Amino acid sequence: MSRRPTETSVYVHFPWCARKCPYCDFATEPIRTPELPHEAYADALLRELDARAHDLRGRTLVSVFFGGGTPSLWAPSSLARTLARIRDAFEREADDLEVTVECNPSSLSRDDAARLREGGVNRLSIGAQSLRDRHLRFLGRLHDGSRAADALTDAVAEIPRVSADLMFGMPGQTKTELAEDITQLAELGVRHVSAYALTIEEKTMFGSLHRAGKLPVASEEEYATLFETAAERFAGLGWTHYEVSNYAPAGEESRHNLHYWRGGAYVGLGAGAVGCLDHGPGRAERWRNDPSPQRYLRERTLEAETETLGPNEIVCESLMLGLRTREGMCLSRTRRRAGIDPEAGRTREIERAIQSGNLVRDEDRLRVPESRWLKLDGIVRDLF
Numbered sequence: 001m002s003r004r005p006t007e008t009s010v011y012v013h014f015p016w017c018a019r020k021c022p023y024c025d026f027a028t029e030p031i032r033t034p035e036l037p038h039e040a041y042a043d044a045l046l047r048e049l050d051a052r053a054h055d056l057r058g059r060t061l062v063s064v065f066f067g068g069g070t071p072s073l074w075a076p077s078s079l080a081r082t083l084a085r086i087r088d089a090f091e092r093e094a095d096d097l098e099v100t101v102e103c104n105p106s107s108l109s110r111d112d113a114a115r116l117r118e119g120g121v122n123r124l125s126i127g128a129q130s131l132r133d134r135h136l137r138f139l140g141r142l143h144d145g146s147r148a149a150d151a152l153t154d155a156v157a158e159i160p161r162v163s164a165d166l167m168f169g170m171p172g173q174t175k176t177e178l179a180e181d182i183t184q185l186a187e188l189g190v191r192h193v194s195a196y197a198l199t200i201e202e203k204t205m206f207g208s209l210h211r212a213g214k215l216p217v218a219s220e221e222e223y224a225t226l227f228e229t230a231a232e233r234f235a236g237l238g239w240t241h242y243e244v245s246n247y248a249p250a251g252e253e254s255r256h257n258l259h260y261w262r263g264g265a266y267v268g269l270g271a272g273a274v275g276c277l278d279h280g281p282g283r284a285e286r287w288r289n290d291p292s293p294q295r296y297l298r299e300r301t302l303e304a305e306t307e308t309l310g311p312n313e314i315v316c317e318s319l320m321l322g323l324r325t326r327e328g329m330c331l332s333r334t335r336r337r338a339g340i341d342p343e344a345g346r347t348r349e350i351e352r353a354i355q356s357g358n359l360v361r362d363e364d365r366l367r368v369p370e371s372r373w374l375k376l377d378g379i380v381r382d383l384f
């Protein structure tokens, strides 16, 4: 995956949710109309796809990810129509093309999962977050623990590969609760878990409550203990901790996310979507679409922001993304993308990090050992 510059992923953003969760700062808004514009949104996405056709020439499609928002609120027929046109827009596609749809337990039935499979979807990522009613209530989610388990069971029955999102660091969450949730997910047939710490984002309801001193939050030590608990439980299951927040048995890793962490090209479609394509060594263009779904539908607005990445920015981004993974950052690939030696100008910092055990050089790779992942942000910052 992601070895050749023409390999390309597509991210499709579906910008609506049934209700805004109090901790979420994603580009998403609650549904305000009686009926979602299922077909109109697909039409708008296909207009954007047509407008980007010249960028897709000669590229190979390796993965498609429908994220959000809550794409499981979208009519499966509209999603399948969009997927079929995306596949047609590429000259070639990988034999193991991965097509993932993010789903919420409150809006996924077994029938929906079957229709998504028929439409070409081969992976679901379910926003379970927890299997405990108490923690789900705190997170303001629309589902309870038994609904989450039912949705996962239905997904596993219909779709070859199922991932679950799991959140940790809710007030009062114990190590045992987290470990038991992980065991139960594996027993339900889930073969990939993204485990994220609850973070308090400024522009959210939790952010306001926190500023007002009305939200209990876990301490740094509690987060660290829960992070280590999760890592131990997954290791006990024989799964690999292949990225700071992601675990899977060998071969079940998210190909879409690996492509992104390896610095692969990706096209973003939809309101608020982000894309980034290389234009020769040392230059990449990143864009972000207007986040307003209404303007996206009405005014056909595409890019709200564009940014050109030069050689050093490409190296910094490769460090930031690549060092999140167990395999680390590939030096020769980064050199080819950036057009410069990624170690130039930071040899002293790299040597210092290696001496202190924060960084390991494995032939053509630099990586941070798992035992230092809790300090990852600081380690990467020191290399910039």
Ligand code: SF4
Pocket: 016, 017, 019, 020, 021, 024, 025, 026, 028, 068, 069, 070, 104, 127
């Ligand atoms: S369902 Fe997901 S994307 Fe939507 S508001 Fe909640 S956390 Fe955010």
